[in-house]
Amino acid sequence: MRRGLGLRLGAACIGAALALAACGGGDGEPAATTAVGSGDPVKLMIIAPVGTAGANHPEMVAAARAVNGRGGIKGHPVEILHCDEKNDPETAKKCAQQAVDEQVLAVVSAVSLAGGIMPILEKAGIPAIGSAGIAVDGSELSSEVSFMLSPLTFYPAVCPSLLRKAGASSIGLVGYDLAASDRLITMAEAGGRAVGAPLSPEIRIPITSSDFTPTIAQLTRAKANGAVLVVFDQAAYAVISGAGSGLRTCHAAGTLSEEYLKGLGPAADNLVVASAFPELSQADEFPELARMLAELDAEQAAGNADARAELRSSTSSTAAWLSVQVAEKVGNAVPGELTSKALLEQLGATKGLDLGLVPPLNFTTPNAVPGVPRVFNTTMRGARWDSATGGFVSLGAETYDAMSLLTRGAS
Numbered sequence: 361m362r363r364g365l366g367l368r369l370g371a372a373c374i375g376a377a378l379a380l381a382a383c384g385g386g387d388g389e390p391a392a393t394t395a396v397g398s399g400d401p402v403k404l405m406i407i408a409p410v411g412t413a414g415a416n417h418p419e420m421v422a423a424a425r426a427v428n429g430r431g432g433i434k435g436h437p438v439e440i441l442h443c444d445e446k447n448d449p450e451t452a453k454k455c456a457q458q459a460v461d462e463q464v465l466a467v468v469s470a471v472s473l474a475g476g477i478m479p480i481l482e483k484a485g486i487p488a489i490g491s492a493g494i495a496v497d498g499s500e501l502s503s504e505v506s507f508m509l510s511p512l513t514f515y516p517a518v519c520p521s522l523l524r525k526a527g528a529s530s531i532g533l534v535g536y537d538l539a540a541s542d543r544l545i546t547m548a549e550a551g552g553r554a555v556g557a558p559l560s561p562e563i564r565i566p567i568t569s570s571d572f573t574p575t576i577a578q579l580t581r582a583k584a585n586g587a588v589l590v591v592f593d594q595a596a597y598a599v600i601s602g603a604g605s606g607l608r609t610c611h612a613a614g615t616l617s618e619e620y621l622k623g624l625g626p627a628a629d630n631l632v633v634a635s636a637f638p639e640l641s642q643a644d645e646f647p648e649l650a651r652m653l654a655e656l657d658a659e660q661a662a663g664n665a666d667a668r669a670e671l672r673s674s675t676s677s678t679a680a681w682l683s684v685q686v687a688e689k690v691g692n693a694v695p696g697e698l699t700s701k702a703l704l705e706q707l708g709a710t711k712g713l714d715l716g717l718v719p720p721l722n723f724t725t726p727n728a729v730p731g732v733p734r735v736f737n738t739t740m741r742g743a744r745w746d747s748a749t750g751g752f753v754s755l756g757a758e759t760y761d762a763m764s765l766l767t768r769g770a771s
Contacts, residue, residue: 399436402698403464404687406680407443407455408471410666414447417471418666419673420680424468426655426667427684433465433691434698440468440684449474456480465691465700467491468683470500471676478503485701490683498731506734507686507707507723510636510679512612513732514762515740516548517769518634519588519610520557521760522742526632528586528608531557532579534599535590537564543731547762548588550769559588565595572598579607586610601627608632613743613752614675622750631745632755637678637717639743639754648716652681674743674752682715689713719759729766738763 406424408417425440432438441462443455456477459467467488470477475497481488482505490509491500500506501513523531531552535545545562552559561582563575576599579587586608589596596616600609601624613635621628643650656677660667690713691698694706711722718737726733740762742755 399432399434401439402433402436402691403439403441403462404466404468404684405441405443405455405459405462405464406469406683407445407452407459407467407477408469408680409445409447410442411444412447415471417676419671420469420471420676422659422664422667422671423652423656423677423680424684425664426652426659426681428655428658428662430688433688434694436698438688445472445474447473449476452477453480459486460484463700465698465703466687468687469680475499478506481505485704487700487704487707489686489707490679492679493735501732501734503734505704508735509682509686509718509721509737510675511735511738511740511762512614512634512636512675513735514547514738514766515610515612515634516544516588516590517551517554517762517765518740518742518760519548519632520552520559520586521555521765522632522634522755523586523588523608523610524555524557525742525755525758526586526608526630526744529557530582530584531559531586531588532582532584533559533562533588533590534575534579534595535562535564536567538567541590544590547766548590551762551765552588552769554765554769560584565591569595572602575599576602576607579603597624600624600631603630605630610634614673618673618751621745622747624747626747628745629747633743633745633752634740634760635675635743635752636737636740637674637682638741639674639752640672640677641751642754646717649678652678655681678717682717685715686713686721689715727763729763 406421408420410416410418421442443458445452445455452472452474453476470488470491473494475495478499482503488506493500493508520531533548535541549559563578589609589611608630610632613633638646643653656667690706690710691703694702707723711724713721719739721736727735738761739759741759743752744755746753
């Protein structure tokens with residue numbers, strides 16, 4: 361079973377992270393993938409759960425492994441390892457220790473709510489590229505070995521712009537009545553002011569709420585036709601499904617189950633999401649996206665069932681694939697011997713890194729927002745749910761810089 365990051369991002373957002381079994385493959389998992397190269401092999405590791413009762417990300421493992429046919433890194437063949445953290449705190453730490461013991465060059469994507477991974481990697485001088493940013497200890501957002509590519513942390517700041525783009529003229533907000541939610545709600549408020557759409561009403565609900573009829577009624581009475589959702593899983597689904605055709609909603613891409621949205625039918629068509637990357641359906645517009653899909657097709661043809669099209673996601677698949685791209689591009693620029701510490705030093709000196717799917721990255725200057733200095737990409741795109749195709753489609757070519765919106769909204 362594969363589920364999105366909804367529960368995990370939700371827990372992180374209302375916890376410290378957004379306050380701005382053994383490791384190795386499971387049964388039936390494909391063998392580690394090795395890319396072309398002539399030197400001694402180097403290892404990259406992805407840490408992500410698969411086959412558990414909670415959130416699972418086999419599509420990320422497949423995307424990281426879609427490395428066949430490349431030239432390796434600086435002449436070295438590349439071995440892609442996977443450690444299944446099993447949605448378990450102790451196993452997650454064992455995965456980090458395995459990365460140290462295996463002397464991996466880098467961790468390319470880590471999806472773990474528990475935290476504890478970054479301190480182990482930091483002590484060993486191993487960079488973590490493209491982590492999900494959901495660890496409750498906030499370490500992915502702050503550790504000097506962390507290089508985050510996805511700005512989902514900032515989705516509330518972008519949602520008002522997306523709702524306006526989708527046709528909403530009066531925008532409200534639904535969030536939890538927890539002090540830990542204040543940072544996210546403050547970002548949404550700033551994003552609303554930046555586009556001339558002050559949020560009203562702002563509805564705070566208990567995290568234990570099960571009846572959302574009063575919430576929807578309050579939005580209706582206020583004549584809101586758009587709402588930023590700073591709630592997760594069942595609360596978000598309840599507002600989306602119960603709001604009817606008169607209310608557009610906005611959330612973060614990758615946090616809601618596409619299987620559940622398909623079950624809602626046309627009731628989900630008013631949902632828009634803030635995404636870090638283009639949609640997979642935009643491959644004709646983005647050559648690097650087309651290359652990623654071709655490599656995933658090749659990985660599937662080679663026998664990796666987790667690379668099949670129905671498991672792919674524009675957020676998690678692209679994030680994992682780009683993480684390997686960063687390791688390759690920056691690794692090729694390392695002077696002298698290719699080691700994890702040399703790669704870490706080169707990452708810290710890298711600016712203008714063009715991956716084709718996000719704006720050029722500058723790893724030399726940490727993010728200025730307190731609590732999230734290691735989020736290096738703050739640009740997002742919009743997508744909308746389309747029940748006719750059963751997936752997300754682009755909301756347009758526009759991009760939205762969260763930092764710019766926050767700055768404008770604060771002035």
